Amino acid sequence: MPKPLNLAFDPVARAQELWRQRWDAADSMAVATSVMRVQQLLIARYDETLRGHGLTFARYEALVLLSFSRAGLPLSKIGERLMVHPTSVTNTVQRLAADGLVARSPNPRDGRGTLATITEAGRAAVRAATDDLVALDFGLTALDSDDRARLFALLRKVRAAAGDFFGTSGPDERR
Amino acid sequence: MPKPLNLAFDPVARAQELWRQRWDAADSMAVATSVMRVQQLLIARYDETLRGHGLTFARYEALVLLSFSRAGLPLSKIGERLMVHPTSVTNTVQRLAADGLVARSPNPRDGRGTLATITEAGRAAVRAATDDLVALDFGLTALDSDDRARLFALLRKVRAAAGDFFGTSGPDERR
DNA sequence: CCGATTTCAGTAAGACTGATATTA
């Protein structure tokens, strides 16, 4: 958990100025650095909160995804949705299964596949953990409703361009 | 490297809808998920690019920081600026030193401390790697100049509130 | 003596490669 730094200056803005004196794309660098830093700050908060429920953020994400499915999901689907490597999915699901939060079963519609299904204990864990994260407002209380919409839209542009959905290049971004 | 998914829908928006039917803070959740996902997409691109220079993004960040300092920096300062655990700083600097990109020396102004200084090889590596990342525009070509400024400002709000600088709570955010 | 700086030993979660069994 990164303790508050209380720096008297914004380290990213400082880096941006120095960068500009030497290289191009200083604004992009500053945005990229900001994304990394915010991710770091947020996930530290989440993991700290989730530790009380025996979860990491990676496991929590998988559990939430499974909580949205009645019949369970093939591991391949989980990996696709969460952008996680196949072997990492196997690992995550095994850990969740070891904790009784998920059940593994052969996929009836594909003899090669495995189906992961959330258990009642899993649903209870998701509920409890989610209550805590919602109470934190996911660490985003600094943003009002408009800010959130704007931030989401901007990040969505980046995701679309990076091939998160709609193919590898930007889609018709409404307008 | 996350291959393009080409999903016909936005997975984060889909999760947001399902979330809203069951819990509060759906917008915050969507923003948080977007941050995680963009970070994942960007760092995969960066690491792929940097691999050609024998660097990871973590090592690259440390090298860039050191390239902005003539006299070198104490490891404690590096950890503070990059929000990295002390033992991780030691590890990172040792790896960079093993590759000849950084030199370690006792801190003349603090007998307990170690000073990390970038070498000429280190500066050359930073230059070459940076050229590649700038050519990518840090994976942010989808954003125009205004978008970047807006995104930076929004993320800055989150950072400030999370204690990245100016203390643990939000500062006077101009207006 | 207290606290800061750094290192070391060891643990842990996760990302990945390469190989393999199984089945579509």
Added chain:
DNA sequence: CTAATATCAGTCATACTGAAATCG
């Protein structure tokens, strides 16, 4: 046969805890 699914073995970079040495 080829391709997809999942697993296993093993490696790797990183994050962390706890302890210790050194020095301000």
